[in-house]
Amino acid sequence: MKKKLIIIAVFIKSCIIVAQEDKYQWLEEVDSKKSLEFVESLNKKTEEILTKQTNYQALYNNILTVVNSKERIVYPTIYGEYVYNFWQDKDHVRGIWRRMKKADYIANKTQWEIILDIDKLSEKDNIKWVFKGVSGLYPNYSRFLVNLSNGGGDAVVVKEFDATKKEFIDNGFYVPESKTSIAYLDENTVIIGTNFGEGSLTTSGYPKIVKLWKRGTAITEAKTIFTGKDTDVYNSGYVIHEENKSYFIISNSDTFFTKKTFLYWNNKLLELKIPNDADISGILKNQLIILLKSDWTINNKTFKQGSIVSVGFNELIENKFSIKNIYTPTASSSVSGISTTKSMLIFNILNNVKGELYKGVYQNHKWINTKLNAPDFGTISIVATDDTCEDFYFNFQNFLEPTTLYLSNATNNSIQKIKALPSFFPSDKYKVEQFKVASKDGEMIPYFVVSSKNMTLNGTNPTLLYGYGGFENPELPFYSAGMGISWLENGGVYVLANIRGGSEFGPRWHQAGLKEKRQNIYNDFTAIAEDLIAKKITSPKNLGIMGGSNGGLLVGVAFTQRPDLYNAVVCQVPLLDMQRYSKLLAGASWIGEYGNPDIPEEWEYIKKYSPYHNLKDNTKYPEVFFMTSTRDDRVHPGHARKMAAKMIDMGYPIFYYENTEGGHGGSSTNEQRAKFNALYYSYLWMKLKN
Known part of the structure; x- marks a missing residue:
């Protein structure tokens, strides 16, 4: 009995030690x-x-002058016939969401149409709203799902917005604060992962369940399409558009770097048999563009880690593989970004940590790559593409050259400077x-x-x-x-x-x-x-x-x-x-x-x-x-x-x-x-x- 009491005492003491181990x-x-x-x-x-x-006040004043400067680059996001931009300055502390016609933006016009004023919204709601981006209704983008954060966290409130009337839609889609994934499937349906109640989030705090939610119905009536595991990192649904086709994709991320990818096809989930650590970068000419994170050996052929490859999407659905190589990296190079225009692939490469820009054209069942005449010795990033034409925007910068935004056309390889920062220091x-x-x-x-x-x-x-x-x-x-x-x-x-x-x-x-x-x-x-x-x-x-x-x-x-x-x-x-x-x-x-x-x-x-x-x-x-x-x-x-x-x-x-x-x-x-x-x-x- 005495021995048993000693064991119990030791156990209690060890529990107290554990409980006190982190006193902060x-x-x-x-x-x-x-x-x-x-x-x-x-x-x-x-x-x-x-x-x-x-030097504090001078530092503060100088930095504030820079971040409030009217000379900053107005970065574009293209939705339909408009270029959209979110802007903050001394007159718009929390920011304005605005737009103008694409041709006006290219012509460097300055008259923007304000769509949503976050300062006014914050004052009206008595909440310190932070704008966290939007998801638009393809292809006309007359409506958007607007993400608003109370104080700047990742959790957002989602409210549906009418871009024509410039107002939130009464009885439109609304999601309370959560780490939500949401996108339009069509005008009256959204794909949503959010906090649906007990058991609907992963242990990481992200959506475990993906549903289809019909307009005019309660969110509790949304149809469950996919249910993951508690230990998953993140589950979400999204749509890839290609010309007149749309593909409803489910991403089941079991870890931060691996995932299973499903196509929702004929009211069923069809798993796409691609490597679980690969990244999908779009569909072009019915080719699914994939960035490999590890070697992929299939049909007795190995495609190297870090390569861009494509797979015929129709064949993939039928579990048939016809893989085509687009780009294979060297020991000193890697893929930094991949985007698509209406009919071409745009990708930028890091070569010894310096940017290079390429386009890929799919012709006669193979890819032909061309290096574009972008500036050298700096960082290139693709800013925006337009799926209605071959235009795309890219950014160039290095430590000493002010950041410059360029417009390029993937067909004729033209490059036009849109805007450059002034040189703030010599x-x-x-x-x-x-x-x-x-x-x-x-x-x-x-x-x-x-x-x-x-x-x-x-x-x-x-x-x-x-x-x-x-x-x-x-x-x-x-x-x-x-x-x-x-x-x-x-x-x-x-x-x-x-x-x-x-x-x-x-x-x-x-x-x-x-x-x-x-x-x-x-x-x-x-x-x-x-x-x-x-x-x-x-x-x-x-x-x-x-x-x-x-x-x-x-x-x-x-x-x-x-x-x-x-x-x-x-x-x-x-x-x-x-x-x-x-x-x-x-x-x-x-x-x-x-x-x-x-x-x-x-x-x-x-x-x-x-x-x-x-x-x-x-x-x-x-x-x-x-x-x-x-x-x-x-x-x-x-x-x-x-x-x-x-x-x-x-x-x-x-x-x-x-x-x-x-x-x-x-x-x-x-x-x-x-x-x-x-x-x-x-x-x-x-x-x-x-």
Whole structure:
């Protein structure tokens, strides 16, 4: 009996230890009074110091001037005969949704027709609405499903809008706040995945069930088309249009990177037998365009990882395969984007992290590719295509050339400059260099350095190293007026890391940092930091690092693993507690990237880098600046809050700023964006300037 009591006592004690293991877990209660008092206290201390820096007001004013500038590029989205655009400035703080005829846009006319004023709507509803995009009714786009977020989070309210009358439709489709997927099937039917009630969401908080909802009926009467598993990441339905045909597709994402794809055909679901890690990029000339993430061997032929291929859609439905290769990458190239015009494929390629633009024409049962005469030595992104003709828009930018929007025609290969940003800083004073350094395992990791042409290699240059390293997101050269006037013009050096985890060199670059291979990413980042110091571009005293979201995790790992390398850390909307990340908000959806901390074997490798669990006593850490948003419903603000609280209790000084709205982007209005940026630039100059 005594032995049994001892066992029970030990069990109770172990439960108490587990319950007390994370004494900062109360900070995960987003809107609790205690949590918000903690946030308000740290915000106040941070603002008192940083807003009193001698350069803060100038930084704020300059950044606000840039983001409010009338000279910004008006980016197009094409719906039918109109170009639509969402715009924010000092007169439209929350923004206006507007349109003009396509010909008027090309002619650079400035008279826009305002469709929806978000400032007026916010005032009327007494809600801080944030515009989160629309889904239109094909092909005339007289109606739209408008997504509105209360405060900037991913969860949205969906309201149906009449673009002709410029008003929301009484008794139209309406969906309460949720992480909703919705699209028109036809004028009176929508494909919807949302919170239908208990059991309708995945453990990641996204739709588990896809339904067809008829106009004039209650959402409870919607017809269920597909039901996934609780452990799925996301399930959704959408329509691919090709000329006079429409295809209703169901995507069943069981992990962040894998999915089954179904065609809803003759009131039945038909699974398309394509690789579950491949991405569908449209249908053209009855060819299903597919981007491969792994080798695909079929009919005794192997199509390489990272290739673009096509499959005859009619044959695919019948489980017959006639696969055609469109593009095969080299060791130094990867596919960055794929779009379609009325009859042509447009794709852009990264070649050693520099953009190239191609078109593909399907003739005589094969693809013929032509490289287009786009600008060189920068980043190309396809902005908008028009499925009624061969026109498409693309963007070009690099670190020193102002961003420029071009209109091209895929038939005659013409290129017309539509709009370019003004030069907000004198770029002729600066140079861009690309270097490579060997990571710990020998892989050569490229990075860009933007600096003054007169930079002295004496180890004293204030240097900001930026990275992300995850989820197949490449870090590409970009033009930033804010970075130019706030950092370069004051003597700073900017460094962009092309570490593994992104897709700079295709799927292999991403897969080299998944799960148990995660440390490769952090070793890459460390190697770049050490190389910058070895080249005497900077020194640990003058080196700062910055990253957001997964990049916030990156810099969190960087300063806990190698605190000796950095004197400033800007850690934005970060993941930091990698033991509980999968239990917070959308965290479960990222298990395919990081692994599952609830599985002991996987926690073994996760715990080795989890920043929250690797803080040590008596260590000289840099004075970290944590930045997040109360309304971030993707990466929980509890990560930043708990890390800050733990460091404070361990005696380490930190800075902390949490915006009360803004979602995962951190800010909702231009004023908030200017403040967010001015705060971290003030911090960086305070820490890194000689």
